[in-house]
Amino acid sequence: MPGTRGAVPVPLHTNGGQRDLTEEILEAVDQHEHVPTAEAFPSTPQDKIKAALDRLASRQMVEYETHDKEEVHLTEEGQAIADEGSHEYKVWDAVRKAGRLSLKDPSLANASARLGQGNAFKLKWIKKDGDALVSLTDSVSDTTREQLQYAQEHRAFQDPKLLKDYSKRKLVNTQKVIAYVARKGPRWAKQMPVEVTDLTAEMIADGSWKTANFKPYNFNAKGTLGGEGVGGGTGALHPLNKVREEFRKIFFNMGFEEMPTARFVDSGFWNFDALYVPQQHPARDLQDTFYVSDPPEAGPPGADESMDIILAEMDVDDDQDESDHPSSDPATRAKDTTAKLDYQAYYENVRAVHQDGKYGSIGYRYPYTDAETRRLVLRTHTTAISAYVLHRLSANPRPCRYFSIDRVFRNETVDATHLAEFHQIEGVIADYNLTLGGLQAFLKRFFRNIGVPDLKFKPAYNPYTEPSMEVFAWHEGLNKIVEIGNSGMFRPEMLLAMGLPEDLRVYGFGLSLERPTMIKYGISNIRELLGHKVDLGFIESNPAVRLDRE
Ligand code: PHE
Secondary structure, eight states, X not given: OTTBOOSSOSOSSBTTTBOOHHHHHHHHHHHOSOXXXXXXXXTSOHHHHHHHHHHHHXXXXXXXXXXXXXXXXEOHHHHHHHXXXXXXXXXXHHHHHHSEEETTOGGGOSHHHHHHHHHXXXXXXXXXXXXXXXXXXXXXXXXXXXXXXXXXXXXXXXXXXXXXXXXXXTSEEEEEEEEEEEEEOTTOOSSOOOOBOOOOHHHHHHSGGGTOOXXXXXXXXXXXXXXXXXXXXXXXXXXXHHHHHHHHHHHHHTTOEEOOOOOOEEEXXXXXXXGTOOTTOGGGSTTTXXXXXXXXXXOSSOOOHHHHHHHHHHHTTOHHHHHHOOOOOHHHHHHHHXXXXXXXXXXXXXXXXXXXXXXXXXXXXXXXXXXXXXOEEEOSOTHHHHHHHHHXXXXXXXXXXXXXXXEEEOOOOOOXXXXXXXXXXXXXXXXXXXXXXXXXXXXXXXXXXXXXXXXXXXXXXXXXXXXXEEEEEEXXXXXXXXXXXXXXXXXXXXXXXXXXXXXXXXXXXXXXXXXXXHHHHTOOOGGGTSXXXXXXXXXXXXXXXXXXXX
């Protein structure tokens, strides 16, 4: 089964017949409450032990503590004493065996024997008798040897005070070692469980993800080394992301704030009704719009808390707003703003404009269907978000500039220049007494900033703007004038229904992110840019972007 590891992935015999260390540790921990690894696995390097322990500890099967400790090791001389006895013992032994040992005996000539003689005298094991040595006792206990043997076996002295003395005599030295003590963890098991490494579509469909035992992430794992190609190497920004960043910078430089756009699924109300797209308009057709069937419908238009908090956070930088909202907590400020908004009244206003006309508009004069307003759609434009943000503005009407760059969906036939999803760049500017000339001046400045100098405007129609203008520019490569954007001034019946003041006007404009990106990178087929046919080599190798400014 793809995405899982074997049933019992700890092989019994690896490393040329040796048992797997992970399994050995599990066995040891099963048998003893505490397993000091240095003692339990004296011949295994501690780094291997640590790797195995980490594998088990990340699954909470085993817990372990690290102990730094000093180990006593015998020097060559210390080892000789542990094996053959101390210098004094050897002298005493020779004397005892000989009965009388002449002081001139060659066996007493070496350094060890001279040292041993002195000590043996002090210990009263031997004495001088004329020109010879005689034993004073039948048996001795060779403490030095015993203590060194103990140290050799336990890598420590029984009485830790001895360490200093023996180190000074250069019979032992110490080495720092890291050792571990392992015990059962909260999810103890004697065998490694089956672990799922990938979340698959089937698991989501059959619900098995709920109970699956996922392999834990190892955030300490080292990454693969850099290099060419997919898999290794570093990540690369998608060209659309690079161009998007350029546009964001331009917007920020021009005093815009970024709207939160994480709402990919929206209701018919925000995507269509609030923008006066007629309820029977072909754009709402299944052929043009993706509808969501589960959940079956949206609630009535209302506050979106997560969006409101982000918007309230942006307002902190806004002086006018701050005096209005003394609370510094964005969640509280978001609630204060919501309290000033009447979504129900707004909804009734929108319904009235559609059905009967209001605010000087004669309306469409058809029966308005509530069910249509509650249908859930994959948003067909980010203007759905702009509508929400503009309605929120009526809690505190003021001049402001908002932008967004995010994904939208249209149920279109896919060809070289169309995909069922693309990215929209959208801007709205609210201010008092704005005029169409001001919108043209703004658009010229905006497009000059992205390297498009000469604009042409053509009257157009949007249900939510009047007047509306399509924006055209000369395309060097194609040698002709091409459409690059859509724009307009939001209709009074849209803004008044929201509760915005009469003299507050709002510009809106939109363009696709794909169009300038394709021009920038010389791509003629949009499928080379987005979707499953994208060549990852192209993504990794294309250059950084800087839109040519004047
Ligand atoms: N929503 C428009 C589009 O999809 C763009 C636009 C936004 C036009 C705002 C006017 C005002 O093309």
